[in-house]
Amino acid sequence: MWKPNSLAQRRKLMLFGLLTPPTIFLAIFFIVPLGIMIVYSFLEPGLYGGVVWTFSDLNYGRILGWADSKYEKFDPVYLGIMLTSVRLAGLTVLSTLFICYPAAFWISRMNEEKKNIFLFLITLPFFVSLVVRLFAWVLILRPTGFLNQALTGMGLVNAPLEIIYTDLAVIIGMTYVFIPFMFLPLYASVEKLDMSLIEASADLGATKLQTFRRVILPATLPGIVGGSIIVFIPALGNFIVPSILGGAKVLMIGNLIEQQFLSARNWPFGAALGMMVMGSVLFLLIYYVKLLSREDQTAEAN
C-alpha cells in the first residue's frame, strides 16, 4: 500500500479525503439533475406527463420562433414573459441597489456594537418563512390594507391605490426579499473602502461628485456587480413572489416553468424554459467575467 511519507504527500491525501465527499455530492445532486433537464428539453411530452423518448427541438422552437406548424402558430408570448421577467428582475436589482448602497455606507461608519446590531437586523427576515412574510405584504398592499388605509386616512389619496397584483407589487416584494442578498456583498466592498482615498481625492482638487465617480464608484464596483448578480439570478427565476403578490396578472418565467411542470404536465417544455433562463444567466456571467479581465488588462496596458 502507498504510504505517505512527506508532509506534502500527507497534505495531498488529507485534501483528497476532505474534497471527495462534497464533489461526489455535487455530482449526484447537481450535475445529474441538470443533465436530466437538458436531455428532457430535447424530448417530446408524454400525453399524461412524463416524456416520450423522441428527439425534438420544438420545445425551443415554441419559445424562439419555429413552432410545430401542425398544432399552433408561433406566438411570441413566451419571449414576452421572458422579457417581462428580465425587466422585473432588473428593476429589482436597481431598487435593492438604491436602498442598500447608502445603507451600506451608513452602517459601515457606525461603531462596532451598532454595526453588529444593524447587520443582524438585515439578516433578521431569514428567520421567518418567506411565504409568511409575503402574505404580510399582501395585508399591507391590498386595497383595504395598511398602506392604503394610512394614505387615505391622511388624505393623501382619495381612492385606494391599486398596488397589489401589479408589476409594482412584485417589484416591492422581490426588493424586500432580496435586500440582504444585495446588502452583504455591497457592504463588504464599502467596508473595505479606505476613507483616506476620499480625502486624497479632495486634496487633489476633486469635488464630491468627481470623487464619487472616480474613486468611490470604481472601488465599490465589485460589490455592486456581485450584489446585482446575486439578486438578478434568483429574481429572474422567482415564482413565489409573483404568484403571491402578482396574482394571476403578473406572470414571470418562474411561474411559467412551475405551471409547465405541475399543471400543464409538459416537462420537456418546462425544461426548455428552464434552460433558457440558465442560458441567459450564464451569458450574463460570462460577459461579467470578460469585462473584469478586460479591465485588468487595460489597467496593465496603461
Added chain:
Amino acid sequence: MTDLLEIEHATKRFATPEGHHITALDDVSLSVGENEFLTLLGPSGCGKTTLLRAISGFEDLDSGMIRIDGNDVSEWPAHQRPVNTVFQKYALFPHLSVARNVAYSLEIARTPKQEIQTRVGEMLELVGLDGFGGRKITQLSGGQQQRVALARSLIARPKILLLDEPLSALDKNLRHKMQQELKSLQDEIGISFVFVTHDQEEALTMSDRIAVLAHGKIQQLGSPEDLYRRPSSIFVAEFLGGNNMFDGHVATCDAHDARLDLTLGQSVAVPKRNLTEGQAIKLLIRPEDVIINAPNVSGGLTFTGTVSETYFVGTDYQLVVNIPNADPMRVTTRIGFAQAPTIGADITLTVPTDAIHVIADKAA
C-alpha cells in the same frame, strides 16, 4: 507680508465619546515662508496632525484664521486649497495605475492629454520611477509607493506640500534615504514643505525650522540648532534627544555673568541672559558635550563617578556614569577602541561652560 502660510490663533476642540473635551489646538500661531521646510514635531496626540488637516481643509477650526498666499482660506473646501498632502499611508488609488494616480489632479482639472502625459513623465522621472507608469499600485514596494504619493501631490504644483508622517511606514535605511531625497527635492522644486513627524531625528535632519507641539500648543519654534542647543523648556529639551539634567539655583548675578549653585555642590558661572537672583533653574547637558578624563580642566563643571554601563553603537560609545547623590549621567563619546572605558572604572567628566544650557525651572 511675504509669508506663504500664516496661521493665527488656531483653536480646535474635540469631544471624546466619553463626553470630555480635548483641546487639539490651543491658540496656535505660526507662519511658513517661501521655500521653507517647516516641521511640526511632537508626541502623538499633540495636535500636529490636526493642524496639518486644518491647513489642508479636512478639519474646521473652532476659531482662528488660516491664510495661504494672502488669502483667508478658512471657508474654502479642501479641493479648492492650493496645497497638496502626502498621506501617512499614501492613500493611493488601488484601481488606477501608477501613471493614472499621478495624473489624477490634472485629469480633474481637465488638462489636455498631451500635457498630462509630458508632466506625468517628468514627475515620475523626478521621483526616480521612470518607466513605472503602467504598474499597478499593488506591485510596488513601500518606498516606491511613497514616491508615487509624492509625485501625485507635486504634479499639481501646489504652493505648499503637506506631509503627514510620510516616512513612518518605511524601514530605517530607506527612511534615511528618503529623508535626504525629500530635502533635496524640496530644494530642487522650490516649494514650501510642512512636515509632520514624531521622530526628533527626522525633524532635526530635514527642517529649516521646527515647531515643537504638545497639548495643542507650540512649545518652541526655531531652527534645529536652536531647539537642540537652546531648548526653552524641559519638555523640548527632553523631546529632542538624550539629556543630563541638574537642579540648582542662581546664587549671584552681576552685569554679565550669573553664578549658579548646583544642589550637588558645584557652582559655575554662565552668561547672565535673563536670569535673576534666587531663581530655580535646571542645567541641561547633552551627552555628547561631556569630555571624559580631560587632562587640564579650566572653567565649566567637573563630575567624578564610576562607569556602570557601556554600549557600543558603531560610531560612538554610550556610557552611563553613576555620580554620588545624583541621577546617573549619560555620556556619548567617540574614543578609540583601546581607550574603551570598562564597567567599574572611575572616571572624570568635564563639561565646558559653553555646553551648559540653563532652563528656568517653572515646576519649582
